[in-house]
Amino acid sequence: MLRALFLTDSADLDTAAVVLETLTRLNELHLAQHEEPPLYKSGVVWIPPPDCIQFCEQDWPTIPIVRQRGKAPCNALAPWRAAELRKRGYPLATAFPIIVPGPPPPAPTQMHAVVTRDGTIGGLEDPSARLGMPPMPHEQLVTLARAHLRFLSPRCTHWR
Numbered sequence: 001m002l003r004a005l006f007l008t009d010s011a012d013l014d015t016a017a018v019v020l021e022t023l024t025r026l027n028e029l030h031l032a033q034h035e036e037p038p039l040y041k042s043g044v045v046w047i048p049p050p051d052c053i054q055f056c057e058q059d060w061p062t063i064p065i066v067r068q069r070g071k072a073p074c075n076a077l078a079p080w081r082a083a084e085l086r087k088r089g090y091p092l093a094t095a096f097p098i099i100v101p102g103p104p105p106p107a108p109t110q111m112h113a114v115v116t117r118d119g120t121i122g123g124l125e126d127p128s129a130r131l132g133m134p135p136m137p138h139e140q141l142v143t144l145a146r147a148h149l150r151f152l153s154p155r156c157t158h159w160r
Contacts, residue, residue: 013111016097017151019060020079020113024095026062027083036063039080039127046132049073049110077127078113085117092119096151098144100136114145121145 036042044066049058058073059065063080066072072080078095085093093115100112117123124145129135 013097013099013148013151016075016111016113020075020082020095020097023060023062023076023079024082024086027080028086030063031083031087034064036067036084038084039077040130042067043070044077044131045071046077046128047071047073048133049075074113074128074133077131078115081115081125081127085115090117093117093123094119094151096148098148098151100144114141116145121149 030036058075060079061069061072061076063083066076066080082093082095095113095115097111097113100110112128115125115127117125121142124142126133126135126141
């Protein structure tokens with residue numbers, strides 16, 4: 001499990017992308033050594049992230065911890081999905097951060113983690129919406145993802 005601290009009023013998306021890729025890699029290692037059900041059949045449900053005013057410290061749990069808890073926010077669900085897609089033959093599957101409209105002030109925007117199956121907008125998935133989060137319209141999700149195209153390929157490719 002990773003723990004990260006972010007400023008919520010200026011979410012550091014580059015750092016979040018690296019942390020999401022790190023968690024995806026840890027999940028890939030786990031899936032190489034253990035049989036797990038697919039995320040969408042695991043019984044795991046989405047939970048909202050903690051309310052944050054200025055700073056936000058969050059756990060970024062790996063698959064075994066998510067399975068034990070039975071619930072997780074987007075920052076754990078997206079890396080699980082990306083890791084399982086890579087294992088199934090989608091090497092460009094990537095969990096990446098986007099900025100979405102948040103609840104009313106003091107948090108006008110918030111970071112959300114989604115997945116691309118193949119490094120394109122066409123392969124976009126929102127695991128949190130599949131597992132209980134109120135979904136946003138797909139067109140809105142695509143528009144938000146287009147604003148973050150630089151994250152559509154795995155970060156830290158030199159790790160491979």
